[in-house]
Every structure is written in structure tokens, then in C-alpha cells.
Amino acid sequence: MNITLKVWRQRNPNDTGRLVTYEAKNVSTHMSFLEMLDVVNNDLVKKGEDPIAFDHDCREGICGSCGLMINGRAHGPGRGIATCQLHMRGFKDGEVIVVEPWRANAFPIIKDLVVDRTAFERIMQAGGYTSAKTGGVPDGNAVLVPKPVAEDAMDAASCIGCGACVAACPNSSAMLFVAAKVSQLALLPQGKAERTQRVLAMVDQMDKEGFGNCSNNYACEAECPKEIKVTHIARMNREYLRANLVEK
Amino acid sequence: MSKLITFYKSSIGKKILMSLTGLFLCTFLMEHFVGNLLLFKEDGGRAYEAYTEFLLGNPVIRFVEIFLLVGFVLHIFLGVVVWWKNRTSRSHNYVEFRLKDNTPLASRITIWTGSFVFIFLVIHLNSFFVPSRITDTKVPLYDLVAQAFQSPLYDGFYILALILLGYHLKHGFQSGFQTLGLLNKKYSTLVELFGMIFWLIIPLGFACMPLYFLLIHKLGPSAMTIGVN
Structure with a gap:
């Protein structure tokens, strides 16, 4: 499946930040959302661009590190799952996905999708x-x-x-x-x-x-x-x- | 004293005060509704006049009125303070935020339904409270009500305000119990059912009053002679 990503990119806490569009091609439906981001980041690194920064650790829904606002929903669509448990089969081919960091004054953005x-x-x-x-x-x-x-x-x-x-x-x-x-x-x-x-x-x-x-x-x-x-x-x-x- | 100030300054303290004042205002709404049901009595307003005279001449009621005023002022003031704090705790909004997927409409518009009800309250007091209690026009309150409700525009505004009051209480009533820590699996259905009296039955009953005077009730000779505020 092919996905269009609109990802919040912000160089540092003082940067104004903006949504940047990325095309993710040949995404497997078995991938988790974070694995899909890993693939996008690999391509960015190959191109010599700065990879998208996002928090993650255990990738099995118990550490609480990951957390993305996906299409206006915390941890994306689906109930009772963290971002790392979200799979690409939950999305449609050709879908545009907006990815933002948690937004709260008490959670200032450090970089891209990583908040303090x-x-x-x-x-x-x-x-x-x-x-x-x-x-x-x-x-x-x-x-x-x-x-x-x-x-x-x-x-x-x-x-x-x-x-x-x-x-x-x-x-x-x-x-x-x-x-x-x-x-x-x-x-x-x-x-x-x-x-x-x-x-x-x-x-x-x-x-x-x-x-x-x-x-x-x-x-x-x-x-x-x-x-x-x-x-x-x-x-x-x-x-x-x-x-x-x-x-x- | 300093503990009371700390309690007031805390987020939960403010919410608890809002709940207490809100639920107190609900008891007033109930009393106001039950008393005003006398408007439906086809006796030329005699029973209703006797009821309003009883209220005016009763020192206990006059004393409770002070608490009612304090209740209104505190509830509105705290509502605005809490709303402002909430508004400013996220300076940068989401590009996409699907809040409505997860939350009932009534819970998202409480400040706006409350604000409209406040505007209604000012107009409502100006229509009935001011002429009967402050400027003392000597016109029976029943006739004042009957006359005011002859205007379809006023009735429309009145009914709209009641619909919004219903929305305000649909969220506010159960929210009050949650904030006081009284909502749990055991009581939530009971609170929901009891809340229907306040957000559905009372506003519906109040909405019948202007419709009754507009469509069913015939104006008496004394009400024909007075103007609408």
C-alpha cells in the first residue's frame, strides 16, 4: 500500500515547525506504524535528510514511550492500543495520514514528534x-x-x-x-x-x-x-x- | 483560611465549588418549575398570584435569595476562570483534532450554552423580576407573564434558551456528581436517570409555558392593557 504522510517537523523547541509531506511507497499491511516510520526514516537518511524524531522503546505497549497524534486521535484509530501496537492494516491504500506530537503547554516539543x-x-x-x-x-x-x-x-x-x-x-x-x-x-x-x-x-x-x-x-x-x-x-x-x- | 485559599486555587477545588453551586442552582430550578406550574391553572392567575405573594412575604425565601445570587455569581465566575485556564493550557492547537469522535456534544459546548443561558437570565430578570420587585409596576405578575408570552419572537428566544439550558444540564448535572466523586458504576445509571428530570423534563415543562400563553390561553382584560418589557 502507498501512504501520504503529513508529519510535524520542528528542528528545536524554538522553531515554529510545520507539516511536511512524505510519500511512503510499498508499505506492508503487517508493519506497525512505527516500523513504517522507520522505513520512511531509512529513505530520508539515504537521501541525506534529517530523519523524523519520535519516541519509542519497548514497541509492545508497556513502556509508555511512544505517543503520536495520528489523524487527530491520540495513538491513532483503534481502542486500547499504544502507537506501537497500531498496524498499517488499519489504514487504506492512498490514505493521507496527519502525524503530530502531543500538544500541551506542559509537554513542550523537543524535536519533531518528541515532547518533554x-x-x-x-x-x-x-x-x-x-x-x-x-x-x-x-x-x-x-x-x-x-x-x-x-x-x-x-x-x-x-x-x-x-x-x-x-x-x-x-x-x-x-x-x-x-x-x-x-x-x-x-x-x-x-x-x-x-x-x-x-x-x-x-x-x-x-x-x-x-x-x-x-x-x-x-x-x-x-x-x-x-x-x-x-x-x-x-x-x-x-x-x-x-x-x-x-x-x- | 490559608487552606481554604489553597483549596480554591487548586484545579479540583474550583471544580468542586462549581459542582456545588451548579447542583444548588438545580434545586432552585426545580422549585421555580414546580411553582410556575401554577401558571397552567385556569383561574385567571389567582393561585399563581397567591404563590408569588407567599414568596415575597416569606423571610426565609428572601434570605435564601442571597445564597441564590451568590450561587449564580460564583458558578458563572468560576466557569469563566476554569474555561480560560483550559483554553490557555494548549497554546498551539492540533492541525487535526477529532475530539468529536470521542466526546458528546453537550460536554464540548458547556461554556457556550452557559453563556447563552446567562444572557437569557438577564433578559428574563428584566422581563419579570425588575418590574415586579424593583420598579414595582403594581401589575400582577401573572398578567406580566401572559402578556410577555404573546410575542412569538420572545417565545422563540425563550424556547431556544431552554434547549440550551437542557444541553448545559445534560453535561453539567452528571459532571457535578463526577467532580464530587459521587459517580461510580453503582450510581451512574441512577444519576443519569435523575439528571433527566433536570435536562429534559424541566426545560420541556418550562417551554410549554410560553406555548400555552401563545396558543391556548386567552388574555384577561387587565393583561390586555399592559405593555411588554
């Missing part, structure tokens, strides 16, 4: 952890966690921090990411001890980073590659309200 997502790291550093010494592996029945709670926490823990929620949100809100982290720890006994300080610190850092507010239109849930539910946002709101009421 260290804002997420700073939110995690503010409280996305437990400081209790857990020692060795506890006995299986020493700390009882009901199955539905464990499942809910596990769903939240599946967040890979790719930033699709921010990219898909009309307000560039990071609420789904922060909610997943707050929720995961607040649900489990080991995380409960610090739940008050955690939610206050993480929300405070989220606001400092310049993310927008949640307007509950749930575009984040629809585009999340791990299909994290907005019920976690409700839990974070509850945690935040509770923390403000009980904080000493």
Missing part, C-alpha cells in the same frame, strides 16, 4: 510512591486485600504514563494520569497511610505544571491505551475533598 513529558515525573516525585519500608515478601494472607479492590488497583496501576490522556483532552488535563496513580495507592493498604499528603501534593504539582482542568468529557478514557476508567478521577476528587477535610 518530565512534568509527569515531577508529579510522581511529589507523591506517587509509598515511603513505608515493606521489608521482605509478606506472607500471602498477612495483608488481606479484597479481590474487587485488588482488581481496581491493578487497573489503575496499568497506566503507562504515555500522556495520551493529556493529548486527547481539549483542556490538556492530566487528571486521568494523576487519578490512576492516586487511586492505585489509595486503594491498597500500603498506600493508605500517606493518602492525605499524597493527593494534596500530586494535585498541587499537577497544577504547577500548567495542565488544564478536567471538564468531564471523558476523551481521555476513550483514548487511553490501557483503557483506564474515569471512575478513578471520581476517586481522586473524593480523595482530594477528603484530604482537605481531614488534613491537620
Whole structure:
């Protein structure tokens, strides 16, 4: 299949950037989207041009490195997949595909399709952890966690921090990411001890980073590659309200 | 005090205040609707006049009115502040952004439906609240309403505002519960059904009022003599 790509090219953070058109010929339908970009980059290198910069690592949907806005959708068409899990069979022969980086003031562009997502790291550093010494592996029945709670926490823990929620949100809100982290720890006994300080610190850092507010239109849930539910946002709101009421 | 300021300054704090004021305004809407159903009583407006006199003479209602005003001002102010923050958190827009594939229309236009409802509110207050409470025209409110709704243009504007209010509440009502952390698998259907009272039944009922006065109700002699604001 042949594809026309319109890719956002931006030399550095200060460059204005623009869409550049590339023709990708003889693309296999079995290729992943990133492999197709690899092929395009090979051609660019052969021609002595600067290859398109994009983030990637594991290429199996678990590291959260990749993330492209493809035809106006975070991680492209399809539900519950990261960009690396998107295959060219999802596109039509002759299709024009617009590829852009995540866009949010809190995610400044470094180059082309690569954005700086260290804002997420700073939110995690503010409280996305437990400081209790857990020692060795506890006995299986020493700390009882009901199955539905464990499942809910596990769903939240599946967040890979790719930033699709921010990219898909009309307000560039990071609420789904922060909610997943707050929720995961607040649900489990080991995380409960610090739940008050955690939610206050993480929300405070989220606001400092310049993310927008949640307007509950749930575009984040629809585009999340791990299909994290907005019920976690409700839990974070509850945690935040509770923390403000009980904080000493 | 500093904790309250921190709460207000936070994104979630502002949203929680918006939810509380929004849901409070919904309770007012319910009261306003139920009271105004008396307009449909074919008794020349006697029951409706008795109801408005009861409201005017009731100190509790007058006291609650202050909260109503504060509720409106806070909800509108916070709505604009939050909207502006959201608008400015992405300086460079996408060339292609298919937001509508994933989100319901009502959730994308809340600020605009809210703004229109605000304009409607100003005109609505000028039509009924100002003559009955401020300039004190001594004209029975029932006649004022009956007269105002004789204008198809005014009725059209009124009905359009109610459709947009419906859209505003279709998103806003469930959104309020989500922000307060009260929406989960167990209650979401209940909230959705309960929300229909506010976004569907109440606006529909309110829309019947101008249609009733335009198409069914015959003006009494006292209403014939007054002008429309």
C-alpha cells in the first residue's frame, strides 16, 4: 500500500515547525506504524535528510514511550492500543495520514514528534510512591486485600504514563494520569497511610505544571491505551475533598 | 483560611465549588418549575398570584435569595476562570483534532450554552423580576407573564434558551456528581436517570409555558392593557 504522510517537523523547541509531506511507497499491511516510520526514516537518511524524531522503546505497549497524534486521535484509530501496537492494516491504500506530537503547554516539543513529558515525573516525585519500608515478601494472607479492590488497583496501576490522556483532552488535563496513580495507592493498604499528603501534593504539582482542568468529557478514557476508567478521577476528587477535610 | 485559599486555587477545588453551586442552582430550578406550574391553572392567575405573594412575604425565601445570587455569581465566575485556564493550557492547537469522535456534544459546548443561558437570565430578570420587585409596576405578575408570552419572537428566544439550558444540564448535572466523586458504576445509571428530570423534563415543562400563553390561553382584560418589557 502507498501512504501520504503529513508529519510535524520542528528542528528545536524554538522553531515554529510545520507539516511536511512524505510519500511512503510499498508499505506492508503487517508493519506497525512505527516500523513504517522507520522505513520512511531509512529513505530520508539515504537521501541525506534529517530523519523524523519520535519516541519509542519497548514497541509492545508497556513502556509508555511512544505517543503520536495520528489523524487527530491520540495513538491513532483503534481502542486500547499504544502507537506501537497500531498496524498499517488499519489504514487504506492512498490514505493521507496527519502525524503530530502531543500538544500541551506542559509537554513542550523537543524535536519533531518528541515532547518533554518530565512534568509527569515531577508529579510522581511529589507523591506517587509509598515511603513505608515493606521489608521482605509478606506472607500471602498477612495483608488481606479484597479481590474487587485488588482488581481496581491493578487497573489503575496499568497506566503507562504515555500522556495520551493529556493529548486527547481539549483542556490538556492530566487528571486521568494523576487519578490512576492516586487511586492505585489509595486503594491498597500500603498506600493508605500517606493518602492525605499524597493527593494534596500530586494535585498541587499537577497544577504547577500548567495542565488544564478536567471538564468531564471523558476523551481521555476513550483514548487511553490501557483503557483506564474515569471512575478513578471520581476517586481522586473524593480523595482530594477528603484530604482537605481531614488534613491537620 | 490559608487552606481554604489553597483549596480554591487548586484545579479540583474550583471544580468542586462549581459542582456545588451548579447542583444548588438545580434545586432552585426545580422549585421555580414546580411553582410556575401554577401558571397552567385556569383561574385567571389567582393561585399563581397567591404563590408569588407567599414568596415575597416569606423571610426565609428572601434570605435564601442571597445564597441564590451568590450561587449564580460564583458558578458563572468560576466557569469563566476554569474555561480560560483550559483554553490557555494548549497554546498551539492540533492541525487535526477529532475530539468529536470521542466526546458528546453537550460536554464540548458547556461554556457556550452557559453563556447563552446567562444572557437569557438577564433578559428574563428584566422581563419579570425588575418590574415586579424593583420598579414595582403594581401589575400582577401573572398578567406580566401572559402578556410577555404573546410575542412569538420572545417565545422563540425563550424556547431556544431552554434547549440550551437542557444541553448545559445534560453535561453539567452528571459532571457535578463526577467532580464530587459521587459517580461510580453503582450510581451512574441512577444519576443519569435523575439528571433527566433536570435536562429534559424541566426545560420541556418550562417551554410549554410560553406555548400555552401563545396558543391556548386567552388574555384577561387587565393583561390586555399592559405593555411588554
